[in-house]
Amino acid sequence: MNSEKNTIWPDPFCPLPALYLVATPIGNLRDVTLRALDVLQASDVILCEDTRVSGKFLKAYGIKKPLKTYHDHSTEKDRAEIVKMLKEGKCVALISDAGMPLIADPGYKLVQEVRASGLPVYAIPGANAPLMALQLSGLPSDAFSFHGFLPPKQKARQDVLGALKGRKETSIFFETAPRLLKSLQDIAGVYGDVDCVIARELTKKFEEVKAGSATDLISYFEKNTLKGEIVLLIGPSAQGVSGDDIDAQLKKLLKDMSVKEAVATLVDATGLPKKMIYNRALELKDK
Missing domain, CATH: 1.10.10 (Arc Repressor Mutant, subunit A)
Known part of the structure; x- marks a missing residue:
């Protein structure tokens, strides 16, 4: 009989009272870690943006825990209640609708207040759309920055792009399908004919990565409609006319x-x- 300790599948997870930032899948439900499932199963309460979205994911793994909404409109009172739960010795998990919590998602104020109260915070890593898009893009990945969604208004969008122009790094954004073409046109106008990549529906059935110059992509998407969740990447070497x-x-x-x-x-x-x-x-x- 083998009495050696199993280090591949350790003993059931027994969490410390803390705030756990738990990554969830960005599309494919199988892209979740064993540790994430352990933490969620052991948590006393799970904070989420939308209980309907998170409820489907948790149901798929048989996790039945109290859910509490936490989003952009959550108040100081909401955060105080969460800190109170932690001080009472409860384990609290914060999850996003998809991906890593706090990455273009609410939560940083909660982390600040929990830390200020002297309570521990742990991150449980996992799927992340911007990083996956960067991996697949073929653009330089030694230096990069992520900027969330580009502004919907053209002037604000051009201002953001203008501030980033000239940086020797790959810039990563989220974008919506209806605004993608206008954003590409603004990129071409600000940067010139820079290399860009569009990654959409990552880890899902219709995953697609389209690379080319800004003008090539403009021509392509003028003729081809696009749906789904989109990551837009701009290469660091802006060539051509500005x-x-x-x-x-x-x-x-x-x-x-x-x-x-x-x-x-x-x-x-x-x-x-x-x-x-x-x-x-x-x-x-x-x-």
Whole structure:
């Protein structure tokens, strides 16, 4: 009889009273760790953004624990109640609808208050869409930054992109399908024809990774509709004409040409999308 301790499947998890930040799958329900399941099964209460979404995941693994909502609109009073539970010796797990808690999700204020109260916080790692997209992208991964969702308004979006332009790193964003084309057009306008990657529906049946220059992707998505959850990555080496260069050249051309002629000239010279140049020319003409 083998009496050696089993280090592959250890004894049942007995958690310390603490706040546990537990990663959940981003699509495929099998992408959850044994340790995460142990913690969730042993928790006294599970905090989640949406009890309906989390309830389906927990039901799949037979985990029946009290659920309490915690989201962007949770208050200081809500956090005080959670700290009180921890002080009473309870184990509290915080999960996201998908992926790692606190990564483009609420929770950092809770972590601050728990730590300020002298109570422990532990992270239980797992699936993460931005990192998976970076792995699959083929873009440089030695330096990168994640910025959540790009702003829905064009001016704010262009400001964010402009602030990141010139960084020697891969920039990662979440984006929605309805806004993707406009965001790509703004990227081409600000960065020039930079390398980009679109990763969608990661770990799911229709997972897709599409790579190319900003203009290539604009042309592709003008003809192909896109659905699902999207990660947008921008490469660090912005090559080609910048947004400021486009404006300068358009202003110069518009002094002697019609909008149509100026657009045609600049499209031939840069290879940038005609629609994007045309819209920018109209904006400059009206100023």
